Structure formats: structure tokens, C-alpha cells
Amino acid sequence: LYELDPGFATPPVLLDGSLNVNGFDFGPDGFLYAPAQFTGEILKIDVDAVTSETVAGGFRAPTAVKFNSRGELHVGDLAEGQVVRLDPATGGREVLIDIEGTIDNIAFGADDRLYAAAGSDNQIVRYDSGRVKVLRQPGLGSPGGVAVSADGTVWVAELFVLRGIAKNP
Numbered sequence: 001l002y003e004l005d006p007g008f009a010t011p012p013v014l015l016d017g018s019l020n021v022n023g024f025d026f027g028p029d030g031f032l033y034a035p036a037q038f039t040g041e042i043l044k045i046d047v048d049a050v051t052s053e054t055v056a057g058g059f060r061a062p063t064a065v066k067f068n069s070r071g072e073l074h075v076g077d078l079a080e081g082q083v084v085r086l087d088p089a090t091g092g093r094e095v096l097i098d099i100e101g102t103i104d105n106i107a108f109g110a111d112d113r114l115y116a117a118a119g120s121d122n123q124i125v126r127y128d129s130g131r132v133k134v135l136r137q138p139g140l141g142s143p144g145g146v147a148v149s150a151d152g153t154v155w156v157a158e159l160f161v162l163r164g165i166a167k168n169p
Contacts (some may be wrong), residue, residue: 001034003047015050019043023064023105028071033088035062035075042075042086055088064105068112076103076116083116083127096127102160120160140165 001019002012021043024034032045033055042056042065060079067073073086074096083097083106097103097116104119114127115135122141126133145157153164 001045001047015047016052019045019052021045022062023066023076025066027067027073033065033067033073035059035065037061037063037078042073042088044088056086056091059084063103066106066108068108068114070112074106074108074114076106078102078104078119081118083114097125097132099123099125099132120158 001015001021003015004012019034020036020038021034022037024032027033027044032047034043034045035041036043040057040059040062041054042059042062043052044055045052056075059075059077061077062075063078064076065073073088075084075086076082077084079102081099081101081103082095083103085094085096086092096114099118101118101120101123103116105117107115109115116125116127117123118125124135126135140156140158140163142159143156144159147155149155152167154166156163156165
């Protein structure tokens with residue numbers, strides 16, 4: 001975890017080299033909330049004192065946390081393909097988005113609509129009024145390898161997924 005000077009007049013300062021965190025957000029209480037993907041925890045970090053505490057655990061691979069305008073904490077879980085509203089005080093959870101793929105990052109629009117990047121399918125989905133809508137259909141995002149199986153299926157390896165995309169004509 002580094003502290004950056006917004007004007008880039010001074011070099012980055014390493015705050016804590018042991019924290020392995022991803023898409024984080026400052027909460028309404030002034031603390032930094034961050035997912036620790038490899039431990040399945042959500043951390044609350046005091047960046048001034050450089051201390052952290054676990055506010056929730058039990059996630060499979062949390063990759064993003066964001067607050068909406070009402071100060072509600074949301075967690076994107078890569079492995080579950082879910083976005084969960086989390087009450088850090090009680091540990092209560094409500095699943096808002098649950099897809100077959102992976103959730104890499106999340107964001108809120110000015111209107112408090114929740115958007116999620118579904119990494120394995122290269123989709124963008126939106127949660128609005130209890131419904132999930134696909135804004136960008138699945139497709140290839142970063143193909144890295146190709147093979148053809150005996151039945152003629154063309155297989156493409158991507159960062160998070162192996163896809164059978166077509167039968168060889």
C-alpha cells in the first residue's frame with residue numbers, strides 16, 4: 001500500500017508492504033476499506049496510523065469494495081461472481097449480483113446505479129432496482145492461445161477462462 005502525492009511532486013511512500021489489497025475505497029468514516037483477495041477478508045485501514053483490522057471474512061476472492069452515496073459498503077467477489085452489500089457493523093450480507101462468471105471490479109454512477117465488470121466474460125452488468133442488466137454482451141477480451149479438439153471445436157484460452165467458440169467447418 002503506497003501513499004501518492006496527487007501533484008507528483010514527491011515520490012510514492014510505502015505505507016505497508018505486507019498488505020496485498022486491490023480495488024479499495026474510502027468510507028464515510030475516513031478509513032480506507034480494501035479487499036484482501038488471498039485471505040478472503042475485507043480490511044479497514046487507518047492510513048495515518050498505518051494499522052488495519054478485519055471487518056469481514058469468508059469471501060472466496062474479494063477484488064473490489066466501493067461505497068454508494070448512502071455510505072453502504074459493497075464487495076465484488078471474483079470467485080463467486082457476486083456483488084454483495086455488506087454491513088461492516090453486523091456482518092450482514094445481501095447478494096445483489098450473482099452471475100456465472102467472475103466479478104473483477106465495481107463502481108457506482110452519480111445516480112447510485114451499481115456497475116460491475118465481469119472479467120471472464122468481458123461483460124459490463126448494471127444492478128438497478130433489484131434487476132441485473134447486461135450492458136455489454138460476452139466476447140473475447142484477451143485471447144492467449146488456440147487449439148482444435150478432435151470433434152472440431154476451436155478452443156481459445158483467455159486470462160480467466162477457456163472457451164469453445166466454434167466447430168471447425
